[in-house]
Amino acid sequence: MTPIQALYYFVEARPTRTGPPNVGIGAILLIVAAAVFIAWVAWLWIAARPSSGGEETALNLQPYLSDDELETTKLNRVLRAAM
Numbered sequence: 001m002t003p004i005q006a007l008y009y010f011v012e013a014r015p016t017r018t019g020p021p022n023v024g025i026g027a028i029l030l031i032v033a034a035a036v037f038i039a040w041v042a043w044l045w046i047a048a049r050p051s052s053g054g055e056e057t058a059l060n061l062q063p064y065l066s067d068d069e070l071e072t073t074k075l076n077r078v079l080r081a082a083m
Helices: 003-012 025-048 067-082
Strands: none
16 A cells, blocks of 8 residues: 555545534633633732832932932032032
8 A cells, every 4th residue: 555545545534523513613712711811810919919028129229318418518529520
C-alpha cells in the first residue's frame, strides 16, 4: 500500500457525524469569558490588598530642606555665586 493509498484509507475510514457537534462555539466562548472574568476578579482582589510596608521611600521623595532653609541659606549662597 502506498502512502497516498494509506492516507485515502484513513480519510475514508473515519465515521461521519450526522448530528450536531457536542460542544459548540457558544459553549467555548462562554468558558473563555468565565475564565477571563475569574482572572479579572482575582486581579482586583490581589490589587486591593494593602502593601507590606517594607519598602523604603525613594530618594527623590524624601524631604530635603524646609522652605526657611532653602529661602535663606541656599538662596543666599547661590545669589553670591551669581555675582
